[in-house]
Amino acid sequence: GAVVSQHPSRVICKSGTSVKIECRSLDFQATTMFWYRQFPKQSLMLMATSNEGSKATYEQGVEKDKFLINHASLTLSTLTVTSAHPEDSSFYICSAGTGSTTEAFFGQGTRLTVV
Amino acid sequence: GQNIDQPTEMTATEGAIVQINCTYQTSGFNGLFWYQQHAGEAPTFLSYNVLDGLEEKGRFSSFLSRSKGYSYLLLKELQMKDSASYLCAVIDSNYQLIWGAGTKLIIKP
Numbered sequence: 001g002a003v004v005s006q007h008p009s010r011v012i013c014k015s016g017t018s019v020k021i022e023c024r025s026l027d028f029q030a031t032t033m034f035w036y037r038q039f040p041k042q043s044l045m046l047m048a049t050s051n052e053g054s055k056a057t058y059e060q061g062v063e064k065d066k067f068l069i070n071h072a073s074l075t076l077s078t079l080t081v082t083s084a085h086p087e088d089s090s091f092y093i094c095s096a097g098t099g100s101t102t103e104a105f106f107g108q109g110t111r112l113t114v115v
Numbered sequence: 116g117q118n119i120d121q122p123t124e125m126t127a128t129e130g131a132i133v134q135i136n137c138t139y140q141t142s143g144f145n146g147l148f149w150y151q152q153h154a155g156e157a158p159t160f161l162s163y164n165v166l167d168g169l170e171e172k173g174r175f176s177s178f179l180s181r182s183k184g185y186s187y188l189l190l191k192e193l194q195m196k197d198s199a200s201y202l203c204a205v206i207d208s209n210y211q212l213i214w215g216a217g218t219k220l221i222i223k224p
Binding site for chain 1 (some may be wrong): 158214
């Protein structure tokens, strides 16, 4: 089956620094990538949807200048949390799709802890 | 290794009831999620179970048995709009999300 690789799986950073999370589709071309955030025991919260080669569409309430998303190729999307603060500590997960099927291909998730 | 098993595809009739099973073998357990995803759209949250038993939410119910490593999603009074993929995901002891491949549910009139 299709594989989406997300790195790093865990990251601890200091407050005020930036963290980049990568999401790669290993054996298919991902025309669309979704980025989610999840707080403990809560549902996934969609942050933004990105299509290859175009700007990401952010959900209401998500700061686009804080959560920078780049989808430069059909196999790679990145999420950069800029000037991270402790309240940004969360579980971030990407998912990739081709836009034409119901299959959902998810990354393993990244647990970010800002200290 | 860690593994989540669910059927690849199921077919049901409009108005009927369908049960989608999910079995898991993971290193630890911190909860199980069910998501629904329509073609070309982001997954949407359906349920979260961390304790054994049945959680009912409208037409959808989710059951968990931790001792058996088993969960099911029950959909009642099926509607055509319920045609979608249903994803089972488990949080392991390291708080990693382990995802099933999804079950494609086809609803026929």
